[in-house]
Amino acid sequence: VTSDASRHLPNAIDLRALRLEIEEFNTDYAEALDSGDLEKWTAYFTDDALYTIIARDNADAGLPASLVYCEGKGMLKDRAFAILNTTMFAPRYIQHFVANVRVIGVDQDGIIAARANYLLLETLADGHTRIQQSGRYRDKFVRRGADLLLAERACVYDTLTVHNSLVYPV
Amino acid sequence: VTSDASRHLPNAIDLRALRLEIEEFNTDYAEALDSGDLEKWTAYFTDDALYTIIARDNADAGLPASLVYCEGKGMLKDRAFAILNTTMFAPRYIQHFVANVRVIGVDQDGIIAARANYLLLETLADGHTRIQQSGRYRDKFVRRGADLLLAERACVYDTLTVHNSLVYPV
Amino acid sequence: VTSDASRHLPNAIDLRALRLEIEEFNTDYAEALDSGDLEKWTAYFTDDALYTIIARDNADAGLPASLVYCEGKGMLKDRAFAILNTTMFAPRYIQHFVANVRVIGVDQDGIIAARANYLLLETLADGHTRIQQSGRYRDKFVRRGADLLLAERACVYDTLTVHNSLVYPV
Numbered sequence: 001v002t003s004d005a006s007r008h009l010p011n012a013i014d015l016r017a018l019r020l021e022i023e024e025f026n027t028d029y030a031e032a033l034d035s036g037d038l039e040k041w042t043a044y045f046t047d048d049a050l051y052t053i054i055a056r057d058n059a060d061a062g063l064p065a066s067l068v069y070c071e072g073k074g075m076l077k078d079r080a081f082a083i084l085n086t087t088m089f090a091p092r093y094i095q096h097f098v099a100n101v102r103v104i105g106v107d108q109d110g111i112i113a114a115r116a117n118y119l120l121l122e123t124l125a126d127g128h129t130r131i132q133q134s135g136r137y138r139d140k141f142v143r144r145g146a147d148l149l150l151a152e153r154a155c156v157y158d159t160l161t162v163h164n165s166l167v168y169p170v
Numbered sequence: 171v172t173s174d175a176s177r178h179l180p181n182a183i184d185l186r187a188l189r190l191e192i193e194e195f196n197t198d199y200a201e202a203l204d205s206g207d208l209e210k211w212t213a214y215f216t217d218d219a220l221y222t223i224i225a226r227d228n229a230d231a232g233l234p235a236s237l238v239y240c241e242g243k244g245m246l247k248d249r250a251f252a253i254l255n256t257t258m259f260a261p262r263y264i265q266h267f268v269a270n271v272r273v274i275g276v277d278q279d280g281i282i283a284a285r286a287n288y289l290l291l292e293t294l295a296d297g298h299t300r301i302q303q304s305g306r307y308r309d310k311f312v313r314r315g316a317d318l319l320l321a322e323r324a325c326v327y328d329t330l331t332v333h334n335s336l337v338y339p340v
Numbered sequence: 341v342t343s344d345a346s347r348h349l350p351n352a353i354d355l356r357a358l359r360l361e362i363e364e365f366n367t368d369y370a371e372a373l374d375s376g377d378l379e380k381w382t383a384y385f386t387d388d389a390l391y392t393i394i395a396r397d398n399a400d401a402g403l404p405a406s407l408v409y410c411e412g413k414g415m416l417k418d419r420a421f422a423i424l425n426t427t428m429f430a431p432r433y434i435q436h437f438v439a440n441v442r443v444i445g446v447d448q449d450g451i452i453a454a455r456a457n458y459l460l461l462e463t464l465a466d467g468h469t470r471i472q473q474s475g476r477y478r479d480k481f482v483r484r485g486a487d488l489l490l491a492e493r494a495c496v497y498d499t500l501t502v503h504n505s506l507v508y509p510v
Contacts (some may be wrong), residue, residue, distance in 0.1 A: 016360060020186060027270045031285075056433060086239055090493040093226060093328040095304050097269045099437045100367045115371075117437055119461070121289070121304050127330025131299050131469050134435050134461050160467025177486050190356060197440045201455075263396060263498040265474050268440045291459070297500025299471050340414055 015103050022141065024113050025148050030096035030118075031059050033169055038080035041169060045150045046142060047073050053155040053170055056135070068155075068167050083168060091122035094132065094168065110139040111151065118155070120170055133170065143170045185273050192284050192311065193271050196319050200266035200288075203339055208250035211339060215320045216312060217243050223325040223340055226305070238325075238337050253338060261292035264302065264338065281321065282311040288325070290340055303329045303340065355443050362481065363441050363483060365488050366417055370436035370458075375429050375508055378420035381509060385490045393495040395509055396475070396477050408495075408507050423508060423510035434472065434508065451491065452481040459493070473499045473510065 010018065027043070032040040045051065054066035070076045097119040104113035114137055122132040135157035141148045155170040180188065184229045195214070202210040215221065224236035267289040274283035285306055292302040305327035311318045325340040350358065367385070372380040385391065394406035407441035410416045437459040444453035455476055463474040481488045495510040 016364075019364070020190075020360075024186075024189070024272075027272050030270055030287075031272065053481070083450075095287060095306075095328060097267065097289060097430050097437065099269055099439055100370055102364075102367050102371065117370075117435060119289075119437060121301070121328075123304070123328040123330070128328040129304050129331075131301075131461070131471075134463070136435075158435060158461075158463040159469040161469075190360075194356075194359070194442075197442050200440055201442065201459075229429040265457060265476075265498060267437065267459060269439055275498075285406075289459075291471070293474070293498040293500070299474050299501075 010106055018103050018106075018112065019101055019114075020076055021148060022103065022112075022116070022139075026098040026101065026137075028118055030098055034046060034093075034095050038084055038169070039077075042076045042080055045073055045153075047075065047146075049076070049150055050154075051076060051150070051169075053157065053158060053167060054152075055157050056158050059138075059154065059156045067157075067162065068169075079169070091132065091168075092125050092127075093123040094167075095121045095123075095135050096170075097121070098137075105141045110143060112139075112143075112148070114139045115164055118170060119138075131159070133157050135159070135170070177217075180276055188273050188276075188282065189271055192273065192282075192286070192309075193268075194199070195311075196268040196271065196286055196307075200268055204265050205324075206254075206264075208254055208339070209247075212243055212246045215246055216314075219243065219320055220322045221234075221246060221320070221339075222323075223327065224305055224339060225330060226328050227327050229308075229324065229326040237327075237332065238339075249339065261302065261338075262295050262297075263293040265291045265293075266340075267291070268307075269325055281320075282309075282313075282315060284311060286311045288340060300301060301329070303327050303332050305329070305340070341373050348416075349352075350446055358443050358446075358452065359441055359454075361457070361488060362443065362452075362479075364439040365437075365481075366441065366456055366477075370438055374433075376426055378412045380508070382413055382416045382420055385413055385416055385493075386484075389413065389416070389490055390492045390494075391416060391490070392493075392507075393497065393507060394404075395500060396496050396498050399478075399494065399496045407497075407502065408509075418510070431472065431508075432465050433463040435461045435463075436510075437461070438477075450483060452479075452483075454481060458510060471499070472498050475499070475504050475510070 029044050037088050051070040052066045053068035058065050070079055094113045098116050100117040102115045115138060117136050120133040121129055135155055138154040138156055140152040142151045179265055199214050221240040222236045223238035229236050268286050270287040272285045276282050287306050290303040291299055295298045305325055308324040308326055310322040312321045369384050391410040392406045393408035398405050410419055438456050440457040442455045446452050455478060457476050460473040461469055463469045475495055478496055479496040480492040482491045
């Protein structure tokens with residue numbers, strides 16, 4: 001828990017409920033991607049959401065260069081459409097494991113900062129399963145009615161061997 | 171959450187409690203397998219449970235062909251006995267990681283449909299740890315007193331390189 | 341749940357709250373290691389804590405030989421200092437996934453026995469991510485004010501190919 005957010009930090013019980021709610025969000029989000037439902041994937045973001053996939057080196061150094069950069073739901077939908085209409089995406093199957101979910105704090109506008117670790121596995125046409133990418137989500141959630149939505153998700157990856165011409169979302 | 175089950179869907183708080191309870195079930199279930207206690211493993215199923223290990227291709231296409239098919243606790247016990255009395259099982263150690271647990275719904279008979287992702291690691295005699303199999307559980311639970319039991323568990327795997335003459339349970 | 345601890349076993353609701361609290365502990369603990377904050381890592385232990393990294397073979401046989409043995413916070417700090425001042429530590433990045441957290445019981449002195457599975461990934465300088473080690477924590481927690489602290493953590497690993505001259509903590 002960062003000290004600058006402590007002024008607006010909910011109590012321990014609220015933080016736990018929030019952590020569990022974000023776990024459920026991440027499970028549904030991962031299921032949309034793993035089942036190839038990219039239209040549904042875009043529904044987890046606000047209209048003006050920022051979605052990036054960025055190497056940990058660059059993220060830590062504050063460098064803007066990212067592998068994927070989508071600003072707004074339009075760009076997310078364009079990406080989903082492009083992926084669904086290409087044969088470039090090689091893995092036969094993907095599967096997300098999301099763990100170590102952590103709530104960092106809630107600011108005065110109700111924006112929830114959170115983290116999680118993700119492990120993305122891919123099974124290639126030869127039937128072999130391997131680690132495609134491991135990293136962490138750096139998230140900002142907002143509440144819309146009963147639901148959480150992502151105002152920002154930075155997928156900060158350790159694995160530097162990710163280099164596709166058309167990167168599948170994480 | 172599927173729409174056809176929504177009539178009988180518990181409220182959000184109940185769903186969360188159920189999710190947490192299934193997590194605990196899966197942790198105990200995995201521990202039984204990882205410690206080689208196959209007798210205990212069979213105790214997590216109802217007497218007439220259906221247990222299958224099936225490739226995702228076949229499961230998605232509705233094809234019945236599966237790698238393992240056990241109908242009823244007798245077949246589960248036969249399998250456990252066969253594995254415990256063979257030298258065919260090669261890995262030195264196995265370890266399950268279960269994540270992304272999701273409650274789909276509860277039907278009018280109280281049967282709970284749920285999902286989870288599993289990652290099965292194996293450590294071979296040379297001491298090297300690798301991914302043996304990744305997949306998802308497609309479960310139907312029933313309640314017996316204070317406990318949950320599996321009326322059905324389909325282990326739907328992505329990894330197609332799983333081919334043992336005597337497959338260890340997942 | 342072991343029978344000998346059942347006399348002092350909290351009820352189901354308390355056990356769940358404890359499980360969730362330990363999950364949050366493990367997430368923070370992993371974050372300290374993954375971000376390289378080894379000074380913070382030592383703060384998760386009591387002054388006289390026992391911390392070991394031991395092969396499953398030895399742990400199961402009750403043999404004392406371990407890869408790492410630290411008795412007391414002084415030895416933990418020595419280790420942290422040695423690692424931070426060496427170039428021997430090869431992986432570029434590490435990342436922990438902790439799952440399958442389980443509370444075994446609480447004894448008459450309030451010491452909480454728990455387990456968890458850990459998966460340690462490493463990304464090498466070439467950018468490739470691989471499994472460095474998989475294993476399980478065998479923990480004894482004590483409560484100090486609002487916080488949990490580790491009085492004992494045995495990291496029991498399956499992977500036998502872990503052999504560094506200066507092993508990074510798990």
